Amino acid sequence: MRQGGAWHDLHGADLNEAVRRLSGTEITAKDFRTWHATVLAAVALAVGTKEARAVREVSHLGNTPAVCRAS
Numbered sequence: 372m373r374q375g376g377a378w379h380d381l382h383g384a385d386l387n388e389a390v391r392r393l394s395g396t397e398i399t400a401k402d403f404r405t406w407h408a409t410v411l412a413a414v415a416l417a418v419g420t421k422e423a424r425a426v427r428e429v430s431h432l433g434n435t436p437a438v439c440r441a442s
Contacts, residue, residue: 408432408439 387399415425
């Protein structure tokens, strides 16, 4: 992240603090990732994609298909 003309590391805790401060709620970046995965799965299933393929499509967000299926 560039701040004051210099680059600084951006850590997950920094991002989560900003999300909480800006939203005024107790959410984190992980909540957005989970929401995104839920939307992807719902859309895939709504258009008639078979469950196994929908799980594979959602798993590209960083989880294995088994974790996605369990969720």
